[in-house]
Structures are given as C-alpha cells and as structure tokens.
Amino acid sequence: MTSLDALVRAAAFGVMVIALGYTVPLVVIGVLFARRSDNSLRAQLALQAGSPVEIPPGWSVFVLVPCLNEAKVIGNTVHSLREHQPGAQVIVIDDGSADDTAELAEKAGAGKIFVVRRTLPDARRGKGAALNAGLRHLRSCVRKQGLDPARVLVCVLDADGRMTPGAAAKVAGLFEDPGVGGAQLAVRIRGREHVALRFQDWEFWGLSALSQFGRVATGSVSMAGNGQFSRLSALDMVGERPWSDSLTEDLDLGISLAVAGWRVTSTMGAFVSQQGLTDARRLLRQRTRWFQGHMSAMSRLPELWTGRGIRLGTRLELTGYLFIPFLITLPWSLIQQYLLLRLIFGDDNMFTLADGPLWVRVLSGVAWYLVSFSGYVIWAVVYWRRTDDLALYRSLFYSHAQILWNYVSFIAVWRAAWRIVTGRVNWAKTERTEEVPVTG
Numbered sequence: 001m002t003s004l005d006a007l008v009r010a011a012a013f014g015v016m017v018i019a020l021g022y023t024v025p026l027v028v029i030g031v032l033f034a035r036r037s038d039n040s041l042r043a044q045l046a047l048q049a050g051s052p053v054e055i056p057p058g059w060s061v062f063v064l065v066p067c068l069n070e071a072k073v074i075g076n077t078v079h080s081l082r083e084h085q086p087g088a089q090v091i092v093i094d095d096g097s098a099d100d101t102a103e104l105a106e107k108a109g110a111g112k113i114f115v116v117r118r119t120l121p122d123a124r125r126g127k128g129a130a131l132n133a134g135l136r137h138l139r140s141c142v143r144k145q146g147l148d149p150a151r152v153l154v155c156v157l158d159a160d161g162r163m164t165p166g167a168a169a170k171v172a173g174l175f176e177d178p179g180v181g182g183a184q185l186a187v188r189i190r191g192r193e194h195v196a197l198r199f200q201d202w203e204f205w206g207l208s209a210l211s212q213f214g215r216v217a218t219g220s221v222s223m224a225g226n227g228q229f230s231r232l233s234a235l236d237m238v239g240e241r242p243w244s245d246s247l248t249e250d251l252d253l254g255i256s257l258a259v260a261g262w263r264v265t266s267t268m269g270a271f272v273s274q275q276g277l278t279d280a281r282r283l284l285r286q287r288t289r290w291f292q293g294h295m296s297a298m299s300r301l302p303e304l305w306t307g308r309g310i311r312l313g314t315r316l317e318l319t320g321y322l323f324i325p326f327l328i329t330l331p332w333s334l335i336q337q338y339l340l341l342r343l344i345f346g347d348d349n350m351f352t353l354a355d356g357p358l359w360v361r362v363l364s365g366v367a368w369y370l371v372s373f374s375g376y377v378i379w380a381v382v383y384w385r386r387t388d389d390l391a392l393y394r395s396l397f398y399s400h401a402q403i404l405w406n407y408v409s410f411i412a413v414w415r416a417a418w419r420i421v422t423g424r425v426n427w428a429k430t431e432r433t434e435e436v437p438v439t440g
Contacts, residue, residue: 005342012335019328020375022320023207026214027382033213037268041210041385044186044268053166055087059175060147061168062138063155065092066130070159071099072432073275077159078108079438084165088155089141091116093134096123101159114141126427127225128243128252131156135235135242142232150178152232156250160275160432161226162190167270171229174265179219181234181262182254185227186212189276191433192389196283197276199405202398206383212266218313219263222321223254227272234262247427248293255300258318261309275433284412286430291409291416295325325413333410336403376402 034041055061063081067074074092081090090113094102102115109115116137118130135154142152153172157163167185174183186209189201215221223230228250235242238256246252254264277283301322304315380399384392419425 008335008338008342011331012339015328015332015335016375019332022324023211023375024378026211027207027378028214029217030210030213030215031382033216034210034268041382042388044271044386045388047164047167047270050165052084052086053169055169056172059151059153059172060142060145061085061088061153061155061172062141063088063090063157063168064131064134064138065090065105065157065159065161066095066127066134067092067097067101067105067159068095068124068130068429069097069099070101070432071097071104072434073160074101075104075108076435076438077157077161078105078113080162081157082109082112085163085168088168090114091134091137093130094118095130095133096120126245126247126249127429128241128245128249131243131249132241138232149232149236154230154232154235156225156228156230157272158226158274160435162273163227164270164272167227167272170269171267173269174267175229175231177263177265179263180265181231181237181257181260182221182223182264183229184212184221184223184254184264184266185229186266186268186271187224187226188271188273190273191276194276194278196278198390198398199401200276201387202379202383202395205386207379209386210382213268215317216265218317219265219311220254220258220314220317220321221264221266223250223257223264225250226274227270228253230257231262234260237262245425246293246296247289247425248297251293251297252300255297255304255318258310258314259300259303259307261307263314277430278433282431283408284415285428287408287412288415288419289428291325291329291413292419292425294322295413295416295420298322298326325416329409329413330417332406333413336406336410373400376400 031041038044063085065074065077078090078092081088090109092102092105092113093116094105095118102117105113105115114137116134118133138154142149153168153175155168163185171183171185174180187204189197189204191197192201212221230253234257237260238253242253242256243249244252257264277286301319304310304318376399377396380395381392384390384395
C-alpha cells in the first residue's frame with residue numbers, strides 16, 4: 001500500500017467517523033422520539049386520511065404561500081388549505097408572475113383568501129423578499145383583528161405543498177410551550193414511482209426526518225421552506241424583515257431564532273408533501289442553491305457562539321450541521337473517486353484489512369463492507385420502517401445505489417463552492433410539474 005493509499009484510507013475513516021458520529025445519535029434519538037409519539041415509525045402515514053381539525057381557541061394561524069409562475073399547482077394548494085386547514089387564514093404572495101397564478105389562486109380561494117400582488121421592479125428579488133412582503137400584510141391583519149402576536153402562528157407553504165388534514169391545529173399545540181419559536185414538519189415527496197423521486201423521498205422521509213426528530217432534543221430542528229411554522233412574536237424579535245436574502249432563507253431564519261433564544265421543534269402529528277424533480281438540470285440547480293446557502297451560513301457562527309440565552313446543545317448541534325458540507329460532502333466527493341479508481345485499476349491491497357488464508361481475506365472483505373456501508377444499511381432499514389410502499393430488499397438496493405446518487409450532491413457542492421468564490425448569488429426558483437386540477 002502506498003503512502004497516498006494510507007492517507008486516503010485514514011481520511012475516509014475520519015469522514016465516516018464524523019458522518020456516523022453526527023448522524024447516528026440523532027437518528028437513534030429521533031427513533032425514540034417517534035416511538036414515544038405513537039409507537040410506530042410508519043403510523044405517521046395514516047395522517048393523510050385524517051379529518052380536518054379546527055385550530056384551538058385562542059390561536060390564529062396565517063399561511064403564507066409565495067408564488068412565482070405557479071399556475072400549474074396553486075389552485076390545488078389553495079383548495080387543499082381551504083378543505084384541510086379550517087380556520088387558517090391564507091395569504092398568497094404573487095411575486096410578479098407572468099402567468100395567471102394570482103387569478104387561479106383567487107378563483108380557488110372563492111373570496112376566502114388574500115392575494116398580495118407584487119410587481120417589478122420590487123418583485124422577483126428572492127423568496128425571502130416575497131415572504132417579508134406577505135408578512136407586512138399579515139401584521140396589518142393582526143393589528144386590525146386585535147390579535148396577540150405571541151398567539152399567532154405564521155406558516156410558510158410552498159406552492160406545491162400539501163399538509164396533512166388538521167396540521168395547522170396540531171402544530172399549534174407545540175407552541176403552548178412559551179420557549180418554542182418555530183416548528184418544522186417532516187417532508188414527503190409525491191410521485192415515488194419514479195426512481196429520481198424515490199431517491200429524494202428516501203432522503204427526506206428517511207434519514208432527514210428522523211434526524212430532525214432527533215434535533216428536537218436540542219431545540220435546533222432545521223427550518224425548511226415548506227411546512228415551516230413560526231410564532232409571530234418570535235419573528236418580530238428577529239426583525240422587521242425576518243427572512244433574509246440568503247439562498248436558504250429558511251435555514252437562515254432557524255439560526256436567527258436560535259440566536260434570539262428560541263427553540264425550534266417538530267412533531268409526528270403532521271407532515272407536508274411536495275413535488276420532487278426528475279429533470280437533472282433542475283435538480284442540480286436546486287441542490288446547488290441549497291448547498292450555497294448552507295455553506296454561506298457559516299458566516300453566522302460568531303453570532304451563534306456569542307449570543308446569550310442559547311443552550312450549549314443548540315450551539316453544538318447547529319455548528320455540526322453547518323460544517324457538514326465542509327467536513328463530509330466536499331472531502332468524500334474526492335475520496336470516493338480515488339477509492340473507486342483504485343478498486344477498478346489498482347491492486348486489491350487498498351481494500352484488504354488483513355493478509356493470510358482465503359477465509360481471513362473473506363472476513364476482511366466483509367469487515368471492509370460493513371465499515372463502508374453500515375450507514376447506508378441503517379438508512380435503508382430506517383426508510384423501510386418509515387414507508388409502506390417499498391419492500392426491504394428494494395430499500396437496500398436504493399441504499400447501495402446511493403453511491404451513484406451521491407454524485408448529485410458532489411456536483412452541486414462544488415458548483416456551490418465555485419459560485420461562492422466567484423461571488424454569484426442570483427436566485428433561481430424550482431419549476432413545478434403540471435397537476436390535474438382538484439374541483440369541489
């Protein structure tokens with residue numbers, strides 16, 4: 001074995017230790033959280049067939065739906081909110097759409113929603129700017145209705161988002177704890193019969209969801225752009241415009257809430273579904289934006305460690321989360337290529353843990369496999385236990401195929417790094433897929 005082989009092996013081992021050391025405890029805690037909630041990782045799926053529940057007395061929920069050319073999906077989203085979230089006040093923000101998004105939203109709302117219309121040059125300045133515009137109208141409504149901002153929840157829902165029936169009402173209960181400033185629902189991908197969409201659901205509904213549940217213990221659940229709830233008084237504490245110009249304004253808001261001393265939590269009592277992406281270019285564009293926003297958020301570490309009233313567990317967990325692209329994704333994008341090239345073109349010493357008889361070498365190979373793929377196998381079992389539409393053997397297949405799916409992240413993370421180096425910060429929204437209109 002060459003000195004370079006030894007160095008790469010040591011680096012690979014180090015990255016795996018970091019990845020497993022960060023992820024496994026969160027997943028274990030997340031599994032325990034889920035089982036305490038309803039004693040089953042799969043039971044959350046039954047929420048799709050639940051009945052709408054009225055928002056508890058004393059609480060008000062406003063749903064902000066930012067839109068830019070969302071004619072393909074906005075009608076169904078507004079219809080779903082009216083049917084499944086009784087009592088929620090819906091505000092659609094049309095961010096200068098070139099199609100009939102606003103008209104379709106108003107038609108589906110049947111006079112029961114409000115559409116904020118933004119026009120150029122103020123429009124199309126990013127999702128954060130659109131949300132802040134919707135929030136201005138929301139605050140006006142709160143003042144007119146004489147509501148207490150501490151008892152008002154602001155939900156952010158993407159134009160393709162579908163929350164389970166009564167989700168808004170169930171989330172309101174989380175905010176009875178006065179220290180909770182935000183909550184994030186688990187995310188499910190629709191259309192999972194497509195391979196690319198199954199991979200995306202495998203990410204969101206498996207490891208990500210359980211990790212998020214694990215982060216409830218540290219109060220540092222990561223805010224996402226879909227199914228995100230915030231206490232209005234917490235947003236007021238963050239500032240007049242709580243959503244920043246960051247490419248991941250949701251992650252940025254979660255950090256701002258933590259710096260302000262608020263906890264962010266989650267629940268097994270509701271979830272949100274959304275479309276995924278099957279087009280490679282759109283998928284890479286989306287993941288590049290996510291990585292760039294995530295990596296740029298490192299600039300907020302000083303605030304996280306100097307702010308008062310932040311629990312040590314929150315500081316540590318958020319710090320570890322922010323370092324993921326730098327300590328795991330970027331280095332592994334190089335290590336995996338070297339290992340594959342050595343496996344294909346080099347001798348087998350790189351992958352042999354012991355010399356000797358055949359049975360020793362076989363055991364060494366098994367040990368190497370377990371070390372290399374144990375995380376993927378755990379991930380496969382977790383996803384299988386979370387879903388009812390994929391057999392265990394197929395989940396295991398997807399876990400091993402993750403080696404190929406990793407290239408989406410590898411390409412995206414390097415594109416994001418290049419954009420940071422070159423100072424490119426333009427924002428591109430995710431395009432939707434046409435849906436069959438829901439009527440009634």
